[in-house]
Amino acid sequence: MTSQAAPAPGPREGDTSTPDRRTPDHEGLVMTGVCLQHGDGSETVQALDDVDLAVRPGELAAIVGPSGAGKSSLLAVAGGLATPDRGTVTVAGIDITAVGARARAKLRREHIGFVFQSGNLIPALTALDQLRLPLRFRPRRARSGRDPMKLLADVGMADKAGRHPHRLSGGERQRVGIARALVTEPSVLLVDEPTAALDRARSHEIVRLLAREAGQHGVAAVMVTHDHDVLEHCDTVYEMVDGRLTALT
C-alpha cells in the first residue's frame, strides 16, 4: 500500500507568517516507489517496500509505526544517508538517488536538516555553538543562514546560549537540536523521535515548535514518532508497517 501526496497545509492558529520563497513544485520532499532491503544476520529485511511520499513546504508529516517497521530507514533514505535499491527521492527538486556520496553530503549541508533523538548535541559545544557548527561545514563564502542567536531566541533558548548540553534539560536539548537543524535554512527537515525522552507537556511543546517553524519557514518536515499524543499538531499522519507506508489522515 502506498500513500498519496497530502494536500497543502493550511495556516495554523496563531501562525500569521507566510511561507517563504520556496515553491511547492520544486521544493519539499518527494519519494517515489522507494524500496530498500538490508541484511539482518543471515536474513534480508525489506525495510522499505514501494514507498511513495510527498511532503510540501510548510507541511509537518508524522510517521508512526512499531519498532523495526522501517521508519528510521525512511529517514535515512530521505536524508541521503542510505541509497534505495529502487525508486527516486527528490529534495528541493534534486534527485538525490542520482548523485554520489559527496554530492549527497553537500545536499545535506544545504537542503536537509536533521533533528535526532534527545537532540544528539555535541557535548563540547554550547547551545549557541551547536547552531554555528553546521554553518562551518560550508565553504567560508557560502556561510549564509539564519542568525544563530536570533534563532535560539525564536525557540526560547536565548538565555541559555552559553550552556553546554549537560546543563540543559531534555526539552531544552531538543529545542537546541531543532534550532540547529533549521539554522542552515533547509528545504526538508527530518525529525527522528523528538519526544522519546520527554514528558507529555514537553512533548507537545516540542512538536508545536516543530510545526510552527516548518509552517513559518516553508520547510517540508517529516517526523518519525511513537507518540500518538502529539499527532494533533501534524498536518498529515502516515503509518508504517513492515516497510509499507499508509496514509492515516
Add this chain to the structure above:
Amino acid sequence: MFLALRELRFAKVRFGLMGAVVALIAVLMVMLSGLSVGLVRDGVSGLQNLPVTSFAFERGVQHDAAFSRSVVDVSAVDAWRSRPGVAEAAPYGNALINAKSDRGVDIDLALFGVAPDSFLSPEVSEGSRLNGPDGIVVAGTALDAGLRIGDTITVDRLGTKLRVIGATGGQDTFGHVDVAYVPLPAWQLIKAGVRQGGTVPEQATRDITAVAVRAEPGASVDLAAGDAAAGTESLTLEESYGASPGYTAETSTLQLIQGFLYAISALVVGAFFAVWAIQRRHEVAVLRAMGASRSWLLRDALTQAFLLLVAAVAIGAGIGVGLGSLITGGGVPFALSAPSVTAAAAGIVMLGLVGAGAAVARIASIDPATALGGNR
C-alpha cells in the same frame, strides 16, 4: 578548528593527561638528545676542532680503530701536499696515555702529535702556543680536571716529562679523554715507547698516525687518487669519528633508544586518538548526517592532534631544556644544542601526527545512518 579547539577546552582533563604523557616523552627525548650531543662532543670534539677535511691513514687499516692502529710514513705528507685541491697537509699523531702531574694529579690524555709550525698547531686562550720540544697545550677542560699551566706531567711507565705551556679555550676531547697537543717529535718517542733517556729507533722519527689534509675552500679533493699516490687510505673527518674509541657503539645505542622513543610516541598518540575516535563514533555519525564532509572531519581531528602535540612537546621540551641546563657542565657528558632539541621536538610531533592520522582515518568509514534511531 572550530570543533577541535572547543573539544580541547571542554575535555581539559582527558587531553591534559594525554598531553602530560607526550610532554614526558618530550622531556626524555630532549635528555637523550642532550646525552647524544654530549657523548659526541666527549668522543670527538678534539677532532671536530681540528681544521681538517680528511685523514689519510695506513692502507688497509681497520676503520673503527684507525687512530690507534694506523702507522704511516711521514713521506706521505709530501705526497698529499702536492695533490690538486689540497690547501695544506701535515703529519698527525694520536696516542692515549696515563700521566701524573708534579702536583699529584692523575690524568688521562689523548696526545695529538702535531708539528708546531703546521696548521694543526692550536690557538690558545691561556699560556703560549706550541714552541719548545717538551711543551704541550692542553684542552681547557684539562684545567678543570686539575692541571695548571706550568705543571710538569710525567707519562706513566716511560717517565717522559712534558710541560703544560698553554690551554685551548673550550672542550677538546677524544674518546672521553682530554686532548693534549704535543710537538710531533715528542709524540713519536712516546708512541714508540722510548723511555726517558733511552735509545731512539730510527724508524720512530718517521712514523705518524695519519696525514691530516685540509682542502682548499670549496674544492673537492680526489681522495682515492691521493691514496693511490701516497699509499694511504683516507677517511673524511666525519668518517674518522667512527675510529674514536667507543664512538660508534655509543651513538648507535642512543640512536636506537631515540628510535624506540619515537615509535612509542607514535603508538601512544595513535592509541589515544584511536580510543578517542571510537568514543566519538556516534558524534561523528551525527556530524556526517548533518553534512560534514570526511575531509572536514579529518582536518578537524588532525588539527586537534597537532595542537595537542605542539603544546605538549613545547612544554616537555622546555622542561627538558631546564633540567638539561642543570646537568650541563657536570660529570655527565651532556650538551644541548638548538638543532638537536628542535629535531627531537619536530620528530615527536611528526610521528605523533602519523599515529593520530592512522587512528582518526577510521572516522571516514563511520556510517552517518547510525545517527538515526536508537543507535549508540
